[in-house]
Amino acid sequence: MEESALRKLYDPEIFRRQGHDLIDHLADSLKASLNAEDLIKVTNGVNPQDEYEFWMSNSYFDVDQFFRTITERSIKLHHLRFMGHQVSPPAPLSVLASLQGAFLNNGMALFEMGPAASALERMVVEKFRSYFGFHQGTGVMTSGGTIANLTALICARNVKAKGVLWNEGQTENYAFMVSDEAHYCIDRAVKIMVWGDRGLIRIPVDDQFRMRTDLLEENLIKAQQKGVIVLGVIGSAPSTSSGIYDDLDAIGSFCSEHHLWYHIDAAHGGPAAFSEKFKYLMSGSQKANSITVDAHKMMMTPALTTMLLFRDDEDSFRTFAQKAQYLWNESEEEWFNYGKRTLECTKVMLSIRVWVLIQTYGIDIFEKYLDACYQLGRTFADMIRKESCLELPVSPDSNIVCFRVRAANNLLSDNINRQIRNKVYQEGKFYIVQTTLNGNVYLRVSLMNPFTTTNDLKSLIHSIKIIYENLTTEQNELFN
Numbered sequence: 001m002e003e004s005a006l007r008k009l010y011d012p013e014i015f016r017r018q019g020h021d022l023i024d025h026l027a028d029s030l031k032a033s034l035n036a037e038d039l040i041k042v043t044n045g046v047n048p049q050d051e052y053e054f055w056m057s058n059s060y061f062d063v064d065q066f067f068r069t070i071t072e073r074s075i076k077l078h079h080l081r082f083m084g085h086q087v088s089p090p091a092p093l094s095v096l097a098s099l100q101g102a103f104l105n106n107g108m109a110l111f112e113m114g115p116a117a118s119a120l121e122r123m124v125v126e127k128f129r130s131y132f133g134f135h136q137g138t139g140v141m142t143s144g145g146t147i148a149n150l151t152a153l154i155c156a157r158n159v160k161a162k163g164v165l166w167n168e169g170q171t172e173n174y175a176f177m178v179s180d181e182a183h184y185c186i187d188r189a190v191k192i193m194v195w196g197d198r199g200l201i202r203i204p205v206d207d208q209f210r211m212r213t214d215l216l217e218e219n220l221i222k223a224q225q226k227g228v229i230v231l232g233v234i235g236s237a238p239s240t241s242s243g244i245y246d247d248l249d250a251i252g253s254f255c256s257e258h259h260l261w262y263h264i265d266a267a268h269g270g271p272a273a274f275s276e277k278f279k280y281l282m283s284g285s286q287k288a289n290s291i292t293v294d295a296h297k298m299m300m301t302p303a304l305t306t307m308l309l310f311r312d313d314e315d316s317f318r319t320f321a322q323k324a325q326y327l328w329n330e331s332e333e334e335w336f337n338y339g340k341r342t343l344e345c346t347k348v349m350l351s352i353r354v355w356v357l358i359q360t361y362g363i364d365i366f367e368k369y370l371d372a373c374y375q376l377g378r379t380f381a382d383m384i385r386k387e388s389c390l391e392l393p394v395s396p397d398s399n400i401v402c403f404r405v406r407a408a409n410n411l412l413s414d415n416i417n418r419q420i421r422n423k424v425y426q427e428g429k430f431y432i433v434q435t436t437l438n439g440n441v442y443l444r445v446s447l448m449n450p451f452t453t454t455n456d457l458k459s460l461i462h463s464i465k466i467i468y469e470n471l472t473t474e475q476n477e478l479f480n
């Protein structure tokens with residue numbers, strides 16, 4: 001009995017049949033998501049408790065049915081009207097590479113446990129580095145931008161604090177400087193390093209949501225007066241919430257002048273460097289010591305797939321000085337045992353997800369994708385400008401666009417925009433999110449689908465206006 005269940009579990013023919021069925025089902029789902037004529041909902045707009053109860057009460061189990069129900073009850077990232085968070089609609093070919101990676105399960109900490117994926121990881125990094133102005137340098141792939149940023153900051157600490165911390169622990173107070181609008185994972189990384197609140201010096205942004213680089217110098221001096229050693233500055237490309245790129249060149253010059261580590265968190269917008277039209281947004285990247293780029297955002301791979309690039313080859317080996325004797329004999333620098341250079345030990349075969357796209361469609365497929373999405377951001381902003389009841393806090397740099405319904409005052413606006421966003425979610429025809437800028441609530445879209453049309457954008461604006469009208473009528477009725 002035991003044995004036959006195990007045999008079945010690994011039966012190649014069962015795998016073949018279930019696999020074919022699953023791919024058929026996913027292809028159908030893709031077709032439905034991309035078909036503007038026959039729009040299915042993006043999301044069921046369900047609340048957490050109801051979803052939990054659905055699964056709790058679901059006692060019948062059938063594999064094919066299970067896969068279908070999971071799709072039905074998941075948010076559809078390939079949908080033309082998915083405009084929420086910055087996760088890409090993964091390219092089917094890259095999904096297949098992920099499936100192969102899952103099957104082969106090569107762990108990658110050691111070259112021997114992932115020869116093909118290790119060689120390709122080096123080639124992926126070498127393929128992209130020149131777009132950022134790095135002529136040598138290498139890097140690592142990580143499961144997500146959060147880990148890549150943490151890795152980069154640990155590396156910066158080891159290099160700039162001369163490597164004593166790793167073995168001897170903290171003796172001084174250190175800090176990084178970052179824009180007020182930076183992603184929360186930077187704060188988290190600093191807290192993980194136990195630098196506390198003073199470990200992160202937040203530089204205010206200007207009215208365009210860019211870091212006020214004119215304030216870097218005085219903040220550096222202030223820190224020194226307090227006995228805090230600033231090790232580096234982090235630029236956002238772009239900041240997640242506003243979608244606006246910092247002035248990367250100005251930050252770079254400041255860092256060079258003061259011998260500080262320069263990290264660019266380009267998790268979302270690094271691939272602008274691959275675009276003739278939008279590479280100006282990344283100009284100054286050649287001054288960085290390290291750059292984080294998420295492929296699962298603007299490079300169409302499944303999550304999580306991230307590249308962490310280093311300008312100087314040797315820096316890429318300096319993050320983790322610790323030795324694991326049973327894994328390797330000497331700690332000499334070698335490119336192929338990736339476990340030495342990343343937080344992860346066992347790691348997913350990330351490189352094949354990117355490599356298969358480069359080789360099949362050419363490297364300019366990334367430029368085409370980015371151009372289409374960033375152009376949609378500009379188109380949408382133009383449409384917002386024409387609506388008297390809507391406003392933009394800033395012209396978008398990227399495919400992230402913030403906007404809001406303008407009410408009589410900020411308090412009322414916050415309240416109304418919050419309600420609109422909830423209503424849009426519950427209706428499930430679009431998926432958008434909300435954010436806070438300058439203390440005020442804004443609606444926010446990330447236009448991740450290159451096939452989203454102006455008609456989809458028009459419909460979104462139309463839906464929002466209707467919800468707004470209904471809200472105001474309801475409120476008037478309440479007060480009268």
Ligand SMILES: *Cc1c(COP(=O)(O)O)cnc(C)c1O
Nearest residue numbers: 144145146183240265267268294
């Ligand atoms: C998405 C994002 C992150 C976090 O990356 P994950 O891949 O989700 O871990 C960090 N910084 C910025 C600017 C981001 O856009």
